[in-house]
Amino acid sequence: MNNFKFIVEVENLKKYYGNVKAVDGVSFKIKQGSIFTLLGPNGAGKTTTLEIIEGLRTPDSGKITIFGRQVEKIGREEKELIGVSLQETNLIGNLTVKETFSMFRSFYKKGLRVDDVLDFVSLKDKAKSYVDKLSGGQRQRLAIGLALINDPLLLFLDEPTTGLDPQARRSIWDLLLQLKKQGKTIVLTTHYMEEAEFLSDWVCIMDHGKIIREGTPEDLIKSIGGESVIEVDVEEDGEFLRELENMGLNYTFNAKHRRLILKTNNVLETIDILLRAAKKRGINIRNEIIRQPNLEDVFLTLTGKQLREE
Numbered sequence: 092m093n094n095f096k097f098i099v100e101v102e103n104l105k106k107y108y109g110n111v112k113a114v115d116g117v118s119f120k121i122k123q124g125s126i127f128t129l130l131g132p133n134g135a136g137k138t139t140t141l142e143i144i145e146g147l148r149t150p151d152s153g154k155i156t157i158f159g160r161q162v163e164k165i166g167r168e169e170k171e172l173i174g175v176s177l178q179e180t181n182l183i184g185n186l187t188v189k190e191t192f193s194m195f196r197s198f199y200k201k202g203l204r205v206d207d208v209l210d211f212v213s214l215k216d217k218a219k220s221y222v223d224k225l226s227g228g229q230r231q232r233l234a235i236g237l238a239l240i241n242d243p244l245l246l247f248l249d250e251p252t253t254g255l256d257p258q259a260r261r262s263i264w265d266l267l268l269q270l271k272k273q274g275k276t277i278v279l280t281t282h283y284m285e286e287a288e289f290l291s292d293w294v295c296i297m298d299h300g301k302i303i304r305e306g307t308p309e310d311l312i313k314s315i316g317g318e319s320v321i322e323v324d325v326e327e328d329g330e331f332l333r334e335l336e337n338m339g340l341n342y343t344f345n346a347k348h349r350r351l352i353l354k355t356n357n358v359l360e361t362i363d364i365l366l367r368a369a370k371k372r373g374i375n376i377r378n379e380i381i382r383q384p385n386l387e388d389v390f391l392t393l394t395g396k397q398l399r400e401e
């Protein structure tokens with residue numbers, strides 16, 4: 092049972108906690124050998140969705156097909172074929188890295204050699220270190236290594252790079268691309284749009300328990316239209332924004348950061364209008380950026396809010 096077009100299919104999955112619709116009718120299909128990402132802000136329902144598929148939570152309703160078989164909840168046989176890295180892994184701090192790997196290895200009939208996994212996640216020189224002495228990035232590599240110990244076909248990684256610095260994040264991305272090359276299917280959750288864009292073959296954008304759009308990163312970005320995005324800080328007054336509207340500009344304004352975001356197919360014309368409106372209202376414009384649209388813009392266009400409202 093090793094070849095599937097779709098390794099996981101979920102249909103109309105629902106999980107409510109009282110009034111909170113954590114997962115509210117979610118459907119998707121995951122192609123074998125791909126990196127599949129649930130992208131969304133905190134509380135969107137990503138973890139709940141993942142944990143239902145992993146068999147850690149029971150859905151209120153919905154259909155799950157995994158490894159070609161429809162299941163109520165995954166069983167022992169499926170568990171041998173999946174690897175899971177939870178958002179927070181509570182490991183035993185006074186075990187060494189190698190002891191931790193050996194313990195996890197003992198849970199499975201089949202799997203990889205501990206030394207090979209240590210090598211793969213670049214923790215060989217930390218084999219004798221205690222788990223609670225590891226850095227954030229090393230801890231995440233350990234968590235991914237543990238998820239790999241049974242040599243799974245399908246890997247679930249819940250926010251594997253949250254809180255890491257760019258270099259540590261990059262090293263996790265490299266690991267994930269190597270795993271994809273080996274033919275593994277990876278299911279990721281993240282609220283970092285760069286991560287989703289860089290790694291994913293398919294992205295489902297989630298908000299309030301629903302998938303609001305899905306596709307390849309490229310198609311999702313194309314779907315919102317606009318070849319370029321112009322961003323500027325403005326000392327906004329309402330009049331200025333109204334002026335922009337009157338002049339035919341389509342914008343989003345982040346009031347907290349006083350950041351104006353404009354999608355455009357004609358950068359020069361848009362800048363010209365922007366400057367004329369600013370001059371007319373006596374408004375200062377700063378920190379101008381012209382860039383390609385990204386998944387953050389997709390989220391902003393669809394929901395009117397940013398993925399991470401810092």
Ligand SMILES: Nc1ncnc2c1ncn2[C@@H]1O[C@H](COP(=O)(O)OP(=O)(O)OP(=O)(O)O)[C@@H](O)[C@H]1O
Nearest residue numbers: 108111112113131132133134135136137138139140
């Ligand atoms: N066991 C629970 N009891 C009550 N409410 C819950 C429970 N688990 C999740 N929720 C709620 O369901 C919603 C979705 O949570 P979930 O953790 O799936 O979101 P998420 O997208 O993974 O966010 P995060 O990135 O913060 O983990 C949230 O409003 C959360 O508070």
